[in-house]
Amino acid sequence: MQSKINSFFKPSSSSFISSEPSNSLPVSSDDWNDELATWEKSQHTIVNPYTRRPSKIQGNDANKESSNDKFKKPISGNGLSRKECGFNGRNLNKKRSYAQFYLELGQSDSLLHGCSTCGVKYAPGDEADEKNHSIFHKNFTLGIQFKGWRNERVVHMPKVERGRVILVLDSDPLAHRNKVQEVVKIMEIELGGGWIFDKLCKVYLFVSSQRIAGCLVAEPIKEAFKVLSCLVDERHGVAPAKQTRLNSSKLQFGEIVLQREVIKRVSSEVLNENHTGAIVCEREAVPAVCGIRAVWVTPSNRRKGIATQLLEAVRKSFSMVLVIEKSQLAFSQPSSDGQALASNYLGTGSFLVYKTGHLCC
DSSP, X not given: OHHHHHHHHOOOHHHHHHHSOTTSOOOOHHHHHHHHHHHHHHTXXXXXXXXXXXXXXXXXXXXXXXXXXXHTSOOBTTBSOHHHHOBTTBOTTSOOOOOOXXXXXXXSXXXXXXXXXXXXXXXXXXXXXXXXXXXXXXXXXXXXXXXXXXXXXXXXXXXXXXXXXXXXXXXSOHHHHHHHHHHHHHHHHHHOSSSSOOTTOEEEEEEETTEEEEEEEEEEOSEEEEEOHHHHHHHHTTOSSSEEEEEEEEEEETTEEEEEEEEEXXXXXXXGGGGOSOOOEEEEEEEOSEEEEEEEEOGGXXXXXXXXXXXXXXXXXXXXXXXXXXXXXXXXXXXXXXXXHHHHHHTSSOOEEEOTTOOOO
8 A cells, every 4th residue: 555655646766765765665667657547547537517508699590600619719818709699689789879868856947948039948958859949940030941832822012022922722722721830830929829810811921032931811801990099199209219319518629519419219118118008999890801810920031021012912912803902901909010010001000900700701
């Protein structure tokens, strides 16, 4: 037994000679090799029962590799690559999309911002929301895009330059009526909704630069009421001019005389007082033919005479028989801007008004 242990450790020749007692028996090299081989086969046989499973590969069966070929590939220190193994079968090459969320904790203007021009509320930072607001804002300020129709009912006006007036009736094709509804929705932002359009109305569209810059809605009526002009004249006396001279002073240097004039500018609120408040009318009704239900011009095209051109188109084409006189036009409960338009167009503060709904059937 001692000989087997000594032969297993197999010391070097020098140490073996020095440490071996003199009375031990010599061991041949052949016997030592046979014993070592027998010991390795019987006691130190390493058995590995684990077998590596093949990785799951995405794609067609034709592109799949065998497990043996897979294991022959060099493995990095971090294991198999993500492209080869994947994570739960997900496609890692797919581009991720992110969404911005907001916490609404009662703050005033952190979530939605209201546009002071078009009145639309949108979320700043949201790409889709800002794009929709930009399109709507452009349609509100410049007008809805309009490339034209094949069969247009154009009202020929001699004074209209770089534009045309189109008349749309309820019997026109659906595409024409849908375009009118788009314009009416824009008008309702400033004029209010639910009353502008009716089936018996005639719609006049002012088209310029492939956009609808103005719209007028007219309807047939039988009677109207005359506004008392005395009250309007009294209100005009509040601020007859935009600028009023308060006082003046003179400075004289020898023969040179300098005169100083102080000019006070009246605010727009004072100017609008002429056409605000209740409208006082006469009790007796007078005959009228056409009622101007609503007039609207895009903000960027105002003060260009578009509303006046629409009124002239109504007088010329509303009746198939004759041209309507200005005194036979009536306005439906006009706002401050509507009162100013009626007074300037008719040349007097005593114009006709009517209530919507009293139509001539």
